[in-house]
Amino acid sequence: MSGKVGSVTRERYDELVKLGRDWVATMSSAQWRLGDAAVEIEPMRSYGGANPSGKDDLFTVSEAIRMFAEDVGLAYTTVRSYRWVSSRWPKGRRRADVSHTIHKILASIPDEQERFEAVANPPPNPRGGQPRWTHDSAKRVVGWKVDSPESVQEKVEALHDLASDDAVAAVVTTDFLRRPAIASRAMADDTARHAVTDFGSSG
Structure with missing residues (x-):
């Protein structure tokens, strides 16, 4: 080889x-x-x-x-x-x-x-x-938890660990929502859409 x-x-x-x-x-x-x-x-x-x-x-x-x-x-x-x-x-x-x-x-x-x-x-x-x-x-x-995530679930868990700090999570979420495909899928989720709507109305 x-x-x-x-x-x-x-x-x-x-x-x-x-x-x-x-x-x-x-x-x-x-x-x-x-x-x-x-x-x-x-x-x-x-x-x-x-x-x-x-x-x-x-x-x-x-x-x-x-x-x-x-x-x-x-x-x-x-x-x-x-x-x-x-x-x-x-x-x-x-x-x-x-x-x-x-x-x-x-x-x-x-x-x-x-x-x-x-x-x-x-x-x-x-x-x-x-x-x-x-x-x-x-x-x-x-x-x-593994050191090198491979499956989707393992990668999701790794992201959750990295974004456990609210300040980090806010930056990551904002960056992700700038990607049209991700924003569209997020807003298609009833729970996520209601959470955003409720937060906006309470602000």
Whole structure:
């Protein structure tokens, strides 16, 4: 395949992808090991049980994990996250060809069996080739907002996020209504038309 990707040839890009996957695998291995160590230091505990208030128990867990994080040179929140991900994925259920980051996203699937089945069945690759998990495809499975919207609904949600500030929304709406096709469709919507009419009459 000819052409360039960014500033490199396609051939060099493919080499870097292969290297990158090796690096990610190495990084994931370290993340799993740190998470497993944190679980060994403080196994996951359910709320309630022998200590319904959870106060002393949770404090002890927090302090032990915080100490471990400081002693290995990581943030407490990072190690706490690794610990949770390890607890959601028994060693026999982890996929070497799927990054720790993807496992972390899919860890949010509540049902254990559904979670294990999901990681083993990546969606089709939008650029062709073998099915492979991406950050966004994993987010779609768990219902999170994606980084690169593709569907109309995802793009609409992204626009809503960007225009959550009223001042921004007003500028965007004004710009959009200057486009005849959009203005026509907006005024054809009963709710939108009544909202504009009501606002004008109240002003």
